[in-house]
Amino acid sequence: MLEIQQLHFSYDKKTPVLNGLNLTVQQGDFLALIGPNGCGKTTLIKLICDLLEKQKGSIKLDGLDHNDFKVKNAVLYLPSDDVLPEFLTGKEYINLMLKMYNASMDEERFHRLVKYYSFDSALDVLIEEYSNGMKKKVQLIAAMLIDPEILIIDETLNGMDVESREITKLLLMNFSGPNKIVIMCSHDLHLLEEMCNKVVILYQGKIHTEKKIDDVRQTTSLLSIFRGIMNHEDLKNEIISS
Numbered sequence: 001m002l003e004i005q006q007l008h009f010s011y012d013k014k015t016p017v018l019n020g021l022n023l024t025v026q027q028g029d030f031l032a033l034i035g036p037n038g039c040g041k042t043t044l045i046k047l048i049c050d051l052l053e054k055q056k057g058s059i060k061l062d063g064l065d066h067n068d069f070k071v072k073n074a075v076l077y078l079p080s081d082d083v084l085p086e087f088l089t090g091k092e093y094i095n096l097m098l099k100m101y102n103a104s105m106d107e108e109r110f111h112r113l114v115k116y117y118s119f120d121s122a123l124d125v126l127i128e129e130y131s132n133g134m135k136k137k138v139q140l141i142a143a144m145l146i147d148p149e150i151l152i153i154d155e156t157l158n159g160m161d162v163e164s165r166e167i168t169k170l171l172l173m174n175f176s177g178p179n180k181i182v183i184m185c186s187h188d189l190h191l192l193e194e195m196c197n198k199v200v201i202l203y204q205g206k207i208h209t210e211k212k213i214d215d216v217r218q219t220t221s222l223l224s225i226f227r228g229i230m231n232h233e234d235l236k237n238e239i240i241s242s
């Protein structure tokens with residue numbers, strides 16, 4: 001169980017980005033993390049991964065602090081910005097990632113993943129020559145081989161062609177399961193509704209809404225809930241009538 005309690009964070013020590021955030025994510029959860037631009041989704045993810053230093057509060061996985069080596073080794077974060085070691089080939093990058101996570105290469109799985117993404121001819125090419133979509137694919141192949149306990153995805157499906165997106169969706173849904181936590185941050189609410197089993201909406205530094213996706217589907221949609229919080233109808237009408 002990932003337990004976040006009373007988390008506070010501010011970049012300039014004045015304007016709070018996270019303001020006493022509480023969140024519990026259970027093994028088996030495939031969580032959609034949504035919220036308006038700038039609400040702090042990436043900040044929250046970076047705090048969970050100990051890439052930013054928290055100022056107040058606690059983040060624990062199964063009772064262990066998030067900066068414990070065991071927790072760090074259990075969490076894999078796929079960021080949205082694709083900063084990869086450009087001087088490596090795809091295959092070298094995958095091997096490096098496996099080493100960093102003390103994971104062994106499952107050759108059979110590796111070849112299957114390469115086949116799903118039609119990635120064979122890209123493996124020996126330098127990452128500096130990769131397109132955005134190829135960078136996403138090589139990160140996903142590495143992630144699926146590492147098989148982490150917690151996978152955090154920040155807009156990773158952006159830039160992928162339709163078929164690769166579908167393959168990724170299926171791979172991630174297969175990956176999630178009773179022993180895993182998947183947190184996916186995206187503005188593609190339809191995709192999240194298809195894939196995830198829970199949603200949390202981050203707004204004004206706190207978790208504003210927390211719901212099971214099945215409950216959302218029965219009554220409304222993620223888009224309607226999101227629009228209800230943002231309440232931009234007046235602005236849109238002003239633009240239409242101008």
Ligand SMILES: Nc1ncnc2c1ncn2[C@@H]1O[C@H](COP(=O)(O)OP(=O)(O)OP(=O)(O)O)[C@@H](O)[C@H]1O
Nearest residue numbers: 011012017035036037038039040041042043044187
């Ligand atoms: N390195 C930084 N230094 C100062 N302020 C930052 C930094 N990174 C983010 N911020 C600010 O913190 C707030 C939260 O940013 P964050 O990137 O976490 O939002 P987000 O919800 O992921 O946004 P988006 O949906 O646009 O990706 C924003 O006001 C942003 O301007």
